[in-house]
Amino acid sequence: xxxxxxxxxxxxxxxxxxxxxxxxxxxxxxxxxxxxxxxxxxxxxxxxxxxxxxxxxxxxxxxxxxxxxxxxxxxxxxxxxxxxxxxxxxxxxxxxxxxxxxxxxxxxxxxxxxxxxxxxxxxxxxxxxxx
Ligand SMILES: Nc1ncnc2c1ncn2[C@@H]1O[C@H](COP(=O)(O)OP(=O)(O)OP(=O)(O)O)[C@@H](O)[C@H]1O
Ligand SMILES: [Mg+2]
Numbered sequence: 001x002x003x004x005x006x007x008x009x010x011x012x013x014x015x016x017x018x019x020x021x022x023x024x025x026x027x028x029x030x031x032x033x034x035x036x037x038x039x040x041x042x043x044x045x046x047x048x049x050x051x052x053x054x055x056x057x058x059x060x061x062x063x064x065x066x067x068x069x070x071x072x073x074x075x076x077x078x079x080x081x082x083x084x085x086x087x088x089x090x091x092x093x094x095x096x097x098x099x100x101x102x103x104x105x106x107x108x109x110x111x112x113x114x115x116x117x118x119x120x121x122x123x124x125x126x127x128x129x130x131x
Pocket of ligand 2: 010105113
């Protein structure tokens with residue numbers, strides 16, 4: 001059923017759980033897995049460092065996926081993780097999004113983080129929330 005699955009990741013422990021679920025679903029459906037990292041345009045930090053971090057996150061997921069025989073495509077973009085997700089999902093042509101409930105901030109007393117919440121609100125395709 002699913003042909004292209006998208007997993008956005010900030011590299012956090014929470015997001016890694018979503019990565020693992022996404023890899024396993026992609027393997028079962030023989031789907032392409034698009035791994036997306038959004039470099040937050042609001043962060044005041046040297047761009048080279050953020051870019052390097054992003055590349056490392058994507059590379060780590062790619063290796064994990066390859067181990068399981070999953071076809072992975074990397075997407076590294078600069079933007080607003082909370083607001084750009086619907087647009088990014090459309091561009092990737094994904095038919096399923098797998099996302100963690102929490103990310104780097106990991107405020108567990110909240111039901112979910114702002115990126116997860118906004119993704120559910122705005123994307124038009126099925127979203128799988130991983131906790
Ligand atoms: N910069 C990002 N790029 C790609 N995916 C992201 C990014 N930030 C978060 N995500 C995805 O969203 C999920 C939920 O993270 P979210 O940012 O909503 O929670 P949080 O960091 O705990 O809270 P908040 O950011 O609202 O303070 C992560 O597990 C990850 O899948
Ligand atoms: Mg966050």
